[in-house]
Amino acid sequence: MNESKDFLRTIVEEDLASGKFQEVHTRFPPEPNGFPHIGHAKSIVINFGIARDYHGRCNLRMDDTNPITEDTRYVEALKDAVHWLGFEWDDGIRHTSDYFPRLYDYAVQLIKMGKAYVDSLNEEEIREYRGTVTEPGRRSKYAQRSVEENLDLFERMKNGEFKEGEHVLRAKIDMGAANMQLRDPLLYRIRHVHHHRTGDTWSIYPMYDFAHCLSDYIEGITHSFCTLEFENNRAIYDWVLDTLELEPPRPYQYEFARLAITYTVMSKRKLLELVNEGKVNGWDDPRMPTIAGYRRRGYTKESILNFCDQIGIAKANSTVDVAQLEFAIRDDLNTKVPRVMCVLDPLKVTIENYEGSEEIDASYYPHDVPKEASRKLPFSKEIYIERDDFDENPPKGYFRLTPEQPVRLKHAYIITCKEVVKDADGNVVEIKAEYHPDSKSGQDTSGIKVKSAIHWVDAKGAKKAEVRLYDRLFKEEAPKGMEDLNPDSLKVIEHALVEPAVITERPDERFQFERQGYFYADPVDYSDEHPVFNKIVALKDSWSKKRKAPEKAPKPQPKKVQIDGEVAPMNEAEQARFDKYTDELKLGTEVANTLARDEKLSHFYEEALSVLQSPVSLANIVANEVARELKEKEIDALKFTPKQIAGLVKMVEEGTISSKIAKQVFEEMTVSGKDPEKIVEEKGLVQISDPAQILPIIEEVMAKNPDNVAKFKAGNTKLLGFFVGQVLKSTGGKANPKVVNELVAKKLK
Structure with a gap:
């Protein structure tokens, strides 16, 4: 479970602690009208991740209430995306269409209660009668129909006796409500369209606001997580459930910020336009922000999951720089690929x-x-x-x-x-x-x-x-x-x-x-x-080079090496440092350039070197992690010292912690300024190198993956990396990778 709680997890924990719910039950309810994109990945991670973290369940439900735009290939793409990201849904795939008979019965119940009516205004009139944010709406004259007339018309709508747009079913709430969503929202509309699951059984289809809350209730959902554009719709969600006086427990809706990324569109309409107009080569074109597109381009599921974890769960909409997503895949591949x-x-x-x-x-x-x-x-x-x-x-x-x-x-x-x-x-x-x-x-x-x-x-x-x-x-x-x-x-x-x-x-x-x-x-x-x-x-x-220069000059930053003719020639002092680093200390050209060209960074490096004679390891962490911190801060504002960085590198070299854990310790140092030894002790991050401790974990991983064991022994030696990764994951990155490699290789022979 994440150590830092987002506001959704805080809500879940409070509900469990108070006894409001005995078990967390979430759902991921996409419309099968396009391939899932990176925004869906965030929703998948939230819904399935929270269910996993609190030992609950998560449903995969296809919100198939609009047969005009739906397709079975979109259903398969959604299933594939959830599986690829490493999640499993609870007890088979659900469809809103599974509940069409029950939803119809709930609508009839509202009519009988005088809380819903069949309206015969056309679409333009409905819009006109709705009013504005400053003026109340007007209720349709058809709201005066009797319960009997409404029941008769609604049944005939279901039986296909009317044209599309001739009638709709509306809730009777409040045409003067400040929240315009409550101004007698539509519950059903007529659609003479073949449904990919129910065929031609139905001539009416429920609207999202009616179907969603009731589908959640039918499935026993406890927490219905939606993006912020549904914030005002929560009033309808609650009105339907409260008005029907359904037997508890009932679900509750909570909203989080949807994902927006620079240089990217995630409107399904625009993505479909790209595909249909041949601007891209299908939904899995590697330039598309679809999960299928990222997969074909070569993104790993780990990079997508890490990206979703890094951006967090916010209450207010904002736009994430696409460079953060690109950093996530670089960071993941850097330690993996040849x-x-x-x-x-x-x-x-x-x-x-x-x-x-x-x-x-x-x-x-x-x-x-x-x-x-x-x-x-x-x-x-x-x-x-x-x-x-x-x-x-x-x-x-x-x-x-x-x-x-x-x-x-x-x-x-x-x-x-x-x-x-x-x-x-x-x-x-x-x-x-x-x-x-x-x-x-x-x-x-x-x-x-x-x-x-x-x-x-x-x-x-x-x-x-x-x-x-x-x-x-x-x-x-x-x-x-x-x-x-x-x-x-x-x-x-x-x-x-x-x-x-x-x-x-x-x-x-x-x-x-x-x-x-x-x-x-x-x-x-x-x-x-x-x-x-x-x-x-x-x-x-x-x-970043292509963007316009800001009006205010940015704070000077340490220059990265660019062996492509774009950097200025070194001055005498820089050249002397460069020669020393490459000739005496045997540093690589890129790292040497980074250090030599920045006097403060070079001074930091040499102070650390005076504590620990490990020039290459120290140079790498200073030229990368320390330099990254200096993009945002002056060197005097750093929480950590050269001596502490030397201590961190020493722990890695002595095998006390792994390189992966070192990154975690460094992040803590940037915030708290604590000595690395203290952080490792407090968090219990000491590297595990004892085969006696690692072997049982290897055996457990192999027992859980018998198919992959068989494939490895049949000649698929690439799976060695899979087993090593699973063992490292099981130990939270604490296991010594070299020892794990050796032990796994022996075990699989």
């Missing part, structure tokens, strides 16, 4: 002094990811690099290959440009280079200093792939419609080149293409003969 190399715009490089070929052993993961796996990179005299990784006339601050500047090939050697080959139009078509045999990564004794490492693929070993570069579907922060579509939301590269292991070994379905972004093997179009990869998200938010 790093590989893919060249999108190939430029041939011939290494003239290299003969033969070799295989270079390269890890799939950086040192700070607790996974161990590697692949063989073929290397020969002909390779391809990214076209923009060479510049004949480089701007200042350009760190990649130039006629005068050598560069390192990632995992391989340093190369130097010797000749630039051009075609008749002056376009560069080939680079002739030489390599330095004593500069191999991990064994470099060349003494050559380079400021960048670039990705590459071997000409013979590389595999061709189609790469789909997806970007935001809309170019405006608050899009209004089709006129705001981003014309560059999809770019297809048909002849990208990837290293062979991506295709031949398939270590995963998601990858970080070095320096390009995160990518996913398209689940529909991919085949080993024609590999297709979708771009999930870039490695950093590039859209």
Whole structure:
């Protein structure tokens, strides 16, 4: 259960403590008139999550009261979304149409009580009679009909004797109510439409306000969570239940803020328009904000769940920056996916002094990811690099290959440009280079200093792939419609080149293409003969550069490294720090740049280094977590000290806590300023490394997943990650990942 209670959970706890309800029973009641989107994901997480947290139940109910727009494929999409997010509904799927006979009987009961009547005004007259926010409405003359006449007309409406719009059933409440929802709301309307479940049985269909509260009551729902646009409808919800004097217990409605995201539309009407007008390639187009679209793009369920958890549950509407959702997927994939190399715009490089070929052993993961796996990179005299990784006339601050500047090939050697080959139009078509045999990564004794490492693929070993570069579907922060579509939301590269292991070994379905972004093997179009990869998200938010400069200059922030020629050249002091960090402390280029360019950040790092001689680990946390805090605060306002950061890193290195727990401890340090040792002690976060404690958890996970155990033993070794993840989840991230990996692998043999 979440440690910090939102207002909905507070309500639930109070109701349980007071004895108002013995069990929590929620529901997720979507209309099956479109594919569920990210807003539905939030509702799913709230309804199913609260039921789970309080050991209750949650129903999945299709609100199928408008047969004009409904379709069984939408029902399947909704079921699939709930399952994919990891939830189970209680005792089969419900449909509002299951209750049509009972709803009709309740309507008859209201008529008999004199609380409902058949109105014969047309739609325009009903609107006119309703009044305004400053003027009361007028009741229809048809409200004077007798109970007998209303019962007769209502039954004939049900039997299909009237045209659509000829009559409606309305509640008789108060035409002068300040809440206009109470001005004799419609309860039923005539629809001569085939229903996908009830066929042609019914010619009348209940309105949402009538059907929803009664469906909740019939199902025994205790807490009916709705978005804020239904706040005024709560009065009708209560009126129907109270007027019918139904036997308790009865449900209660509570409202929360709906999800709105920048650069995104979530109106079903607009999403349907995008699909029907061919602006996108269906509901599962990776640019769509549908759950199916996010899945096909490569988002993980964990990233969606984490995003919903991070934005919380609010009482007031607001708009979430889409960058927060993009951060959630980056954060999730960063510690999961293998790093590989893919060249999108190939430029041939011939290494003239290299003969033969070799295989270079390269890890799939950086040192700070607790996974161990590697692949063989073929290397020969002909390779391809990214076209923009060479510049004949480089701007200042350009760190990649130039006629005068050598560069390192990632995992391989340093190369130097010797000749630039051009075609008749002056376009560069080939680079002739030489390599330095004593500069191999991990064994470099060349003494050559380079400021960048670039990705590459071997000409013979590389595999061709189609790469789909997806970007935001809309170019405006608050899009209004089709006129705001981003014309560059999809770019297809048909002849990208990837290293062979991506295709031949398939270590995963998601990858970080070095320096390009995160990518996913398209689940529909991919085949080993024609590999297709979708771009999930870039490695950093590039859209922030496109926004207009604010009127007031923002507070200076530490600059992140950008090895793409966009940063200013270093001054003398910065260069000296950079040289020290790369040469003496062996820091990576990106981290060294981040620290070297910010004097205060560099000072913080060196203070921490004076406490703990662990330059790489300290540099990573300072250049990322500490730098992130400095975006919002001055360094003097930080709650934590360099000494405390050193203490946190020491605990990770000694195995006291895991890297995942360290992030949790750091977040607490930013708020409380407590020593990390104290936080770990108070919260009981010490890492579990004792096999005797971990093995029973592994056995329990395996017992719960016999099908996956069988699949693993049948050859699906990718499931190792599934079991490791389940064990880590069961321990709240406390288990030592390395120990878990080893024990799970042994257990599954």
